[in-house]
Amino acid sequence: xxxxxxxxxxxxxxxxxxxxxxxxxxxxxxxxxxxxxxxxxxxxxxxxxxxxxxxxxxxxxxxxxxxxxxxxxxxxxxxxxxxxxxxxxxxxxxxxxxxxxxxxxxxxxxxxxxxxxxxxxxxxxxxxx
Numbered sequence: 001x002x003x004x005x006x007x008x009x010x011x012x013x014x015x016x017x018x019x020x021x022x023x024x025x026x027x028x029x030x031x032x033x034x035x036x037x038x039x040x041x042x043x044x045x046x047x048x049x050x051x052x053x054x055x056x057x058x059x060x061x062x063x064x065x066x067x068x069x070x071x072x073x074x075x076x077x078x079x080x081x082x083x084x085x086x087x088x089x090x091x092x093x094x095x096x097x098x099x100x101x102x103x104x105x106x107x108x109x110x111x112x113x114x115x116x117x118x119x120x121x122x123x124x125x126x127x128x129x
Contacts, residue, residue, distance in 0.1 A: 005053055005060045007046055011036035011116065012093050018120075027124020034120045037091055037098060037113040040083075047075055047082045086114045 018032015054063035054071040063071060070081045083089060089111035092101035101111035 005062075007049060009038055009046055010042050012039055012113065013037050013096065013098055016120070023124030024126050025124075027126070028122075029124055030120070030122040032120055034116070034118045036116045037093055038086075038116055039093055040089065040112045043083060043086070043114065044075065044079055047079050050082070051075065051078055083114065089114055091115050 014034070014036040016030075016032055016034055018030055021029045021031070023029040050062070050066070051071060051073075053059055054066070059071075066081060066085060070078050073081065088103065089101070090103065091113045092099045092109065092111050093113045098113075100109075102109045103111050105111075
């Protein structure tokens with residue numbers, strides 16, 4: 001849905017769990033899960049980039065999914081649309097550690113991060129001349 005757009009968000013409290021298997025010529029293959037959190041500040045950075053690319057003549061498919069309201073909104077309003085698209089803030093990161101949060105609060109216990117869980121796979125390759 002992002003076409004050729006590459007977004008490399010900074011993630012917090014990242015862990016990779018899974019199974020390691022032997023690959024070609026002693027390499028390692030990984031089949032696992034990437035678990036992490038995206039903080040609100042990083043979400044805003046992504047919103048600004050997405051709004052710019054959604055205004056291009058040939059925007060990525062994700063822009064159609066988010067709709068014109070996202071593209072034409074202020075960054076603050078687009079931020080709320082983006083967070084809802086991601087599933088909403090569901091965690092709080094304090095001093096680099098996840099904590100419980102109140103999803104309905106705007107106070108000190110408010111959620112400030114989106115939980116991310118992605119299946120990942122890596123296969124070793126042998127480079128030749």
